[in-house]
Amino acid sequence: MAKADSNDSPQSSAQVAREVARLILTGVWREGTTLPREIELASRFDVSRASIREALSLLKAKGLIVSRQKAGTHVRSRIDWNMLDEELLNWTLSELPTQEFAQQLLEIRRIVEPEACAICAVRGSDEDFARIERAYRGMDAAGLDRLAYAEPDLQFHRGILIATGNDFLIAFGATVAAALRMSFNLSTQNPGAPRKSLPYHRAVLDAIWARNPDRARQAMIKLMDLTEQNIILALSRQRKKDAEEDNARTRRAR
Amino acid sequence: MAKADSNDSPQSSAQVAREVARLILTGVWREGTTLPREIELASRFDVSRASIREALSLLKAKGLIVSRQKAGTHVRSRIDWNMLDEELLNWTLSELPTQEFAQQLLEIRRIVEPEACAICAVRGSDEDFARIERAYRGMDAAGLDRLAYAEPDLQFHRGILIATGNDFLIAFGATVAAALRMSFNLSTQNPGAPRKSLPYHRAVLDAIWARNPDRARQAMIKLMDLTEQNIILALSRQRKKDAEEDNARTRRAR
DNA sequence: TGAAAAAATATGTCTGACATAATAACTCTT
DNA sequence: AAGAGTTATTATGTCAGACATATTTTTTCA
Numbered sequence: 001m002a003k004a005d006s007n008d009s010p011q012s013s014a015q016v017a018r019e020v021a022r023l024i025l026t027g028v029w030r031e032g033t034t035l036p037r038e039i040e041l042a043s044r045f046d047v048s049r050a051s052i053r054e055a056l057s058l059l060k061a062k063g064l065i066v067s068r069q070k071a072g073t074h075v076r077s078r079i080d081w082n083m084l085d086e087e088l089l090n091w092t093l094s095e096l097p098t099q100e101f102a103q104q105l106l107e108i109r110r111i112v113e114p115e116a117c118a119i120c121a122v123r124g125s126d127e128d129f130a131r132i133e134r135a136y137r138g139m140d141a142a143g144l145d146r147l148a149y150a151e152p153d154l155q156f157h158r159g160i161l162i163a164t165g166n167d168f169l170i171a172f173g174a175t176v177a178a179a180l181r182m183s184f185n186l187s188t189q190n191p192g193a194p195r196k197s198l199p200y201h202r203a204v205l206d207a208i209w210a211r212n213p214d215r216a217r218q219a220m221i222k223l224m225d226l227t228e229q230n231i232i233l234a235l236s237r238q239r240k241k242d243a244e245e246d247n248a249r250t251r252r253a254r
Numbered sequence: 255m256a257k258a259d260s261n262d263s264p265q266s267s268a269q270v271a272r273e274v275a276r277l278i279l280t281g282v283w284r285e286g287t288t289l290p291r292e293i294e295l296a297s298r299f300d301v302s303r304a305s306i307r308e309a310l311s312l313l314k315a316k317g318l319i320v321s322r323q324k325a326g327t328h329v330r331s332r333i334d335w336n337m338l339d340e341e342l343l344n345w346t347l348s349e350l351p352t353q354e355f356a357q358q359l360l361e362i363r364r365i366v367e368p369e370a371c372a373i374c375a376v377r378g379s380d381e382d383f384a385r386i387e388r389a390y391r392g393m394d395a396a397g398l399d400r401l402a403y404a405e406p407d408l409q410f411h412r413g414i415l416i417a418t419g420n421d422f423l424i425a426f427g428a429t430v431a432a433a434l435r436m437s438f439n440l441s442t443q444n445p446g447a448p449r450k451s452l453p454y455h456r457a458v459l460d461a462i463w464a465r466n467p468d469r470a471r472q473a474m475i476k477l478m479d480l481t482e483q484n485i486i487l488a489l490s491r492q493r494k495k496d497a498e499e500d501n502a503r504t505r506r507a508r
Numbered sequence: 509t510g511a512a513a514a515a516a517t518a519t520g521t522c523t524g525a526c527a528t529a530a531t532a533a534c535t536c537t538t
Numbered sequence: 539a540a541g542a543g544t545t546a547t548t549a550t551g552t553c554a555g556a557c558a559t560a561t562t563t564t565t566t567c568a
Contacts, residue, residue, distance in 0.1 A: 011551070013311070037518060048553045050304060053520085054311045057267070061315030063340070069519045070561040079416060083425040084338045086317070101421075108422040111369045119361075162333060167355075168362040168429065171337040175422065265520070291549060302522045307551085323550045324530040 012047045016055035019045070021091050024064055024075055035065065035073040062088055084171070089178035097182065099235055105179045106231065110224045113176070116161050116169050117204060117220040118213035124163030129208055132159035136205050139198060149194045150184050156201060160208075160220075183227065186234035189241075193230040200226055266301045271309035273299065275345050278318055278329055289319065289327040316342055338425070343432035351436065353489055359433045360485065364478045367430070370415050370423050371458060371474040372467035378417030383462055386413035390459050393452060403448045404438050410455060414462070414474075437481065440488035443495075447484040454480055 020041075023029045035041065038056075042049045056073060059065045063082045067073035082088060092101060120128070138152030157180070158173045187193050200223040207215035274295075277283045289295065292310075296303045310327060313319045317336045321327035336342060346355060374382070392406030411434070412427045441447050454477040461469035 013551080039518090050307075050554090051552065053304075053308060054551095057308045057311040058315040061312040061339075061341070067519065068561080069559065070517060072518060078421070079412070079424050079427065081421075081425065082336070082339055082428065083421045085315075085336055087315070104420045104422055107373075107420055112365060115365045158333070166358045166361055167332070167335075167337045168358055170333050171335065173333065174336065267520080293549090304523090305521065308520095321550065322530075323528065324532095324548060326549060 012045075013051040013054040013058075016041075016045050016047060016051060017058045018091065020055060021059060021062075021064060021088070022095050024059075025088075025092055025095055029075050031075050031077045033075045035075070037072070064088075084175055086174035086177060089175065090181065093178055093182055093185075097185070102182060102231055102235065105175070105182065106224070106228050109176065109179055109227075110221070112169070112172055113157070113160070113224065114217045114220040116164050116166075116172070117208070118217040119166070119169075120160045120163040121208045121211050121213045121216035123165055124160075124208065128159065128163035129205075132156055132163065132208065133205060135159055136201055139201060144191070144195055146184065146187050146191060146194055150180065153194070153197075153201075154180050160204075183231060186231060186238065189234040189237040190230060193234070197223065197226055197230075266299075267305040267308040267312075270295075270299050270301060270305060271312045272345060274309060275313060275316075275318060275342070276349050278313075279342075279346055279349055283329050285329050285331045287329045289329070291326070318342075338429055340428035340431060343429060344435065347432055347436055347439075351439070356436060356485055356489065359429070359436065360478070360482050363430065363433055363481075364475070366423070366426055367411070367414070367478065368471045368474040370418050370420075370426070371462070372471040373420070373423075374414045374417040375462045375465050375467045375470035377419055378414075378462065382413065382417035383459075386410055386417065386462065387459060389413055390455055393455060398445070398449055400438065400441050400445065400448055404434065407448070407451075407455075408434050414458075437485060440485060440492065443488040443491040444484060447488070451477065451480055451484075 020029075020035075029035065035056075036044065038049050038052050041052045045052070056065060056067065060067070062085050063076060063080045065073050066076050083092075124132075132155075135152045135155035139149055139156065142148035142152065154177055157176045161169045161173050161176070164170070183193075200219070203219040204216060204223060207219045274283075274289075283289065290298065292303050292306050295306045299306070310319060310321065314321070316339050317330060317334045319327050320330050337346075378386075386409075389406040389409035393403055393410065396402035396406065408431055411430045415423045415427050415430070418424070437447075454473070457473040458470060458477060461473045
């Protein structure tokens with residue numbers, strides 16, 4: 001219920017935006033729903049109409065809602081939501097971290113990242129590669145510290161996308177960031193998982209330095225395979241744990 | 255200078271957002287630049303500070319800018335821009351339709367759409383396929399009318415993405431929409447091009463109905479090849495035309 | 509019955525004020 | 539003169555109430 005988010009943003013308009021987004025993402029306000037009028041939202045959230053409008057402006061930009069004079073503000077259909085937006089991804093991750101969401105995230109990473117990696121191997125500059133290698137070293141240095149491992153891990157993947165020089169692949173970094181965040185959250189169920197991925201990252205790095213696109217692609221595919229296994233394992237352990245807790249609650253209730 | 259856009263949006267805040275986005279995208283306000291203060295922007299665009307704030311709120315949501323109290327509003331670095339956002343794509347398309355942009359767009363479509371097509375063939379429902387087929391029929395019915403061809407063409411590609419059931423692939427529809435819009439703009443240089451793509455779409459449709467992922471992937475790759483050829487041809491013709499106009503201007507100036 | 513006119517209403521915009529947080533300036537001490 | 543602590547300063551953040559505008563809904567009248 002609480003923020004449970006590393007983000008600060010004490011801005012009231014940002015908080016409103018997040019809360020409205022939550023209501024939409026969790027389906028309380030379904031597609032096509034007309035939102036309450038601005039003045040009603042203002043009184044409900046106890047902020048001014050101006051803040052409400054700024055919040056809605058943010059959500060409009062992400063494709064969640066659309067508004068017309070007199071007609072009101074409506075929730076747009078899902079296909080118009082810009083799910084590749086970083087904030088939207090993070091909100092979904094903290095509100096509805098379903099298995100389906102995890103699988104979809106894996107699926108698209110598997111489509112994009114191996115190809116990006118191949119392009120990176122061909123087109124990246126030595127400076128690009130050096131930056132990726134620095135990230136690799138950071139991961140190595142982190143040892144078994146999951147938190148310290150996370151940041152260079154993201155830099156590693158981002159570095160590959162950046163090296164492609166393709167603005168759209170670079171923008172895909174937001175999606176990768178969300179996926180890694182999810183993996184990090186799940187790694188409580190499997191603390192050793194991050195470290196195990198290190199040699200796979202090494203293989204990617206070597207293939208890139210060798211400027212061998214096919215090897216780079218294959219190495220990235222293997223890394224994706226490992227990631228998928230780890231996530232499936234973590235999810236099943238979590239489900240098991242949740243079920244046990246459920247049982248315990250049921251017993252207590254009797 | 256004028257709007258030159260099919261979009262209506264007479265909203266002043268939307269206009270301001272677009273203009274500020276233009277200044278950022280075209281590099282007038284580079285990465286790291288501090289924007290003028292809100293009251294200055296308000297007087298420059300001759301709107302109230304509230305409208306400025308709503309406009310900036312929109313751009314914040316797209317990752318273009320970030321603002322902190324007292325410190326001001328800054329242009330974020332390019333890697334934070336959400337280039338997969340539909341509006342941002344359309345703005346870039348109308349302000350900076352460079353060859354590089356076109357190639358990047360082609361590159362990412364080539365990565366995503368063939369795989370999406372393969373997934374669609376496996377996972378799509380018959381209703382999904384029927385919707386895609388309706389789009390195909392619409393394209394056929396449009397004949398040589400480029401404008402009438404454009405809408406069902408988009409529905410065809412969107413239909414495939416939707417049929418995958420993957421929210422991220424669905425969100426990628428915004429990028430495809432921008433790419434098709436670009437193709438449409440360029441097709442003045444090559445009016446027959448759209449119609450020529452019809453049999454390639456047919457091949458995709460057949461492969462999907464056959465639920466054959468490999469054939470579907472291959473058919474989509476061929477469609478991408480054709481699209482690429484058309485765009486390269488159109489771009490070279492346009493460059494040639496632009497050069498001739500330039501010559502003409504120079505001669506007149508003498 | 510149906511088209512034109514009037515009313516109602518939710519978003520869009522403007523104004524001016526105050527709150528807040530981060531920076532810049534200025535103390536004062538050592 | 540250097541540095542730590544305090545006090546302005548300033549740009550964004552928020553609030554309040556009013557009016558403008560565009561649709562929809564209702565009413566009126568031919």
